[in-house]
Amino acid sequence: MSIAGFEVEVDRGRGLETEEMTLNMGPQHPSTHGVLRFVVKADGEIMRRAIPDVGYLHRSIEKISEKVGYHGFMPYTDRVDYVAAMFCNQGWGMVTEKLADIEVPKRGEYCRVIAAELNRISSHLLSVGTMILDIGAITPFFHAFREREKINDLLEELCGARLTYNYMRIGGVAWDLPPGYEEKVLAFLSQFDRMLEEYDDLVTSNKLFRARCSGVAAISPADAAAYNLVGPNLRACGVRYDVRRDEPYSVYPELEFDVPVGTGSAGAVGDSFDRYLVRILEIKESIKILRQCFQQIPDGPVVAKVPRKLKPPAGDVQIRVESARGDMSWYAVSDGSEFPYRCKVRTGSFAAMGMIEELSKGLMLADLVTVIASLDIVAPEVDR
Amino acid sequence: MLQQFLDSLIADGTLGGMPRDVAYLIGMLGAGALVVFGFVLNISGVTTFVERRVWARIQSRIGPNRVGPQGILQWLADGIKLLMKEEAIPFAADSALFKLAPFVVTVGFITAFVAVPFSSALVIADLNLGILYITSMTSLVVVGIMIAGWASNNKWSLIGGIRAAAQIVSYEIPAALSIFTVILITGTLSMQGIIQQQGWGPWDWFIFHSPFTFVGFFITFVSLLAEGNRTPFDLPEAESELVAGFVTEYSGARYLFFFLVEWGNLYVISAILVTLFLGGWQVPMIPGLAESPFWLNLTQAVTFIVKSYAGVITMMWIRATLPRVRVDQLMSTCWKYLLPIAFVNFMGTALWVLIWPEGFRFAELALTLLGFSMVVYFFYRVVFHLRRSGAELTFSPLS
Amino acid sequence: MTEFSMFPVVFYLMAAITVGSAFGVAFTNNIFYSAIALMFTLLGAAGLYVMLAADFVAVVQVFVYVGGILVLTLFAINLTSRIGDVSVSNRSLGRFPSFLVLGLIGYSMVRAIRTAAWNVVEVGDPVPTIEAIGDAFLTQYILPFELASLVLLAALVGAVVLSRKELKEVRG
């Protein structure tokens, strides 16, 4: 057994028999980020393992897709991951466009990227904020959410909703950017840049925060690949892979941005602190992308002409979107009718959730919430 | 005072033929009730309100501002609401102990208040064992917490209780050792006696008495934070890990008792620190003040309460800022760092007192200077950060 | 009418608490109840000390026994297996030998009470005892005091040795 980095030999020869305690964490627990349940086998404060029990938020979204048609399914995709709904919109849009050979107008693509990157910032802010909250500090959470509110305001102006956006359409986006939107976003970004630095000072260099995260649940690149860990979680392990850069889609090839990876600045590479830090760095990259988008965005229509009754030719395709929680893989099968034959989305949290049982072995009880938060698990995304 | 009053009542026959001791008992109970309901519980209540407002400012919110002017009566509303609420006792809980636990906790807290001084005359009982008495009475609190944790028949509560016990028993040692450094200097355990040996100026406070007491102050502060289950040591109730720890199953009035104690303890911790290290109620002797006991005691009490609340607000600030430590970090902080340093402090202070029994004026002044420059640097850094980030300090949702 | 004094009333109250909860320690089935009853026994004893004008001993009784030893006892009980079930019981073992021991001790105590020459002192006002205790420890009784500290030190070292676990660094 290992405690805090030390291998401990427990002498069991002198009758010091210990008994496993079974703890039920959730479905209603303050730090499970939605309705999740873990059955924790613990030896005092040290976990033998935590067995995830998911399905409390299963809404059969994939089954619904078979009944509502291609256009009609778009609002449902918001509910796959309500923290980063733009990416689910985009994923469904892209997979249908690939099925039906629809070309999205350039301005539509830029609108998509702007909306998606704004959403990525807000999702990362939520993730980082709740992670700090779970570790026990309360104020940074409020600061992160204050900035997130401003992004919500911006997105509300864009599409009329603050959480389930339903902004994108097959073949583009629903509405063009409202007048004066560029100034508003850029004003927010210049303010947010400075605030981000401030929060960085407050949290990233906080000794207690570092001590709580360093070395907790460090993941090796090989393990990350075997468990199909994606997105920031994968990059934190030192794998420089980003779908936006390596399997480019939309207008990302025209945009310049770095792919930050974990460097083990607080302990081991791929530990909880790296996962936190990669998200902070990604927020900065998203700011860069947003600024470039407003410089490059061309005029023109935002949505392609798509028949109201869309009947893509029979076939199956897969696309991948770099969501806030990483590589979101959409697979759709068409049988030539106006309803999808099958739709499947493999989300970032699903993969991360499958790894927790393995990661939890030998951690302290308090580390479980750190791990859940640092893997940025959103329960509805696991269950769909 | 009370005794004279009762004696006079007995003498003019107002109480009839009531035996003297019974009259004393009733008088004491009455006075005790007056103190508890009129003062102790109110301090806890007001502290909850202050905490919520201080937090709100730190988190750029507004905080409760609806009940009474600036929401000052919010704590009363909360208290009444909790008293009115139905109390749910879990079916599987051990109901006798479940009901007993909040009272054990509250008794431990309220009896500690007996020896807390507010001015040279305002103290319920100036026990000659004052500080030892307070530390021993607050240790009843942990027994109550353990009873609550076990009787809830909830594993999260049980873990909370175990954590509380491990934490408080461990941190009692450095806390007691650091408190004893002051006792080495004063030679008395009485709270009033300790204060009387300090002066009104910071250079006469025990925190600046020697380098050892300077360090001892911080050790005491950290250890008392841990004993009071405050962030960053709030593991027993860590809401993100243990739901609410030992209070998970409590509701209504019993829940209220736990939180009265929690916030009241903040005040007790500050009062201990102020008494031991920060000069207590000592005020400069302005000519004429000494002649009027009323004004003297009032200024002293105000000084004491202001100093204590400065401590309370510091603890709130810490709670709003810092994350929680892990159990192993908690224990290693105590046993690997605080305890050895506290021992060195203890020996060092003993030597210091042996060499300079009357104190060493140069060191006191130098340490005062050091302390003040630390405070000044701290505020300079705060202002520097604010300037650099150009942070918006208030959030106006309508803009 | 003679002056009614609360002193005996308080004394008998304290004595009743002490003895009653001591019975509780011995006879309840639930080990956690025993521990809680022990707390009342200790507090009752502290009350008796106060009545004997031994304020220092009383406070130390609460500080050490309630704040330290009882908490550790509760801690140990909480870590016992299956404590999660509220209905834990400690079975009584070996009744016959215990009655034998009880009889022997009871006999010798009654005998001691009957034969001892009681040194009766008038109850005076309580006076601070702490300075006298300190002086006595460092002058008259310095040898036993130091011996006791040695024994405690040995116990501490022994406890550390017994509970020591081998630590090896996992990561380099």
Add this chain to the structure above:
Amino acid sequence: MEAAEIHAALRDKFSDKISATDEAAKDPSAVVDGAAIREICAFLRDDERLRFDVLNNQTGVDYKAEGYIEVVYHLYSYEYRHGVVLKARANRDEPVLPSVEEVWKAANWLEREIYDLLGVKFLDHTDLRRLLMPEDWVGYPLRKDFVEPEEYHGISTTRESLLR
């Protein structure tokens, strides 16, 4: 490596196990013999030229008319940045496939989900339980002939439409 080359490499090794390849489709895919899926996957992961270290997605599709359930494997290689799609078919009446859990750990949960929703049994899976649905659920919801039960533990699954 292009899809055609990967398919060629597969054919070299498992000539009799690859029943069809489709390079013209939007996502080129290879239909492989279900019984050999684990060996094929292990080969794809370990081969020097291929190095498919990631099981990106695993999906079950119920082709009722054709009478089989198709399990689709989307593989990807972080080293070479290329992907391949494998399809393994299982008899619809009693679908059984070998598990690829020992090749990629990620398959653990993906296969549990397919088992849960489509009823494909994966041999040698370490923990084949339902993932999303309740453990006592009857039937496999994503099958095309699945009929929702009238009630579940006394709870009705239908409700009156509010839009009338």
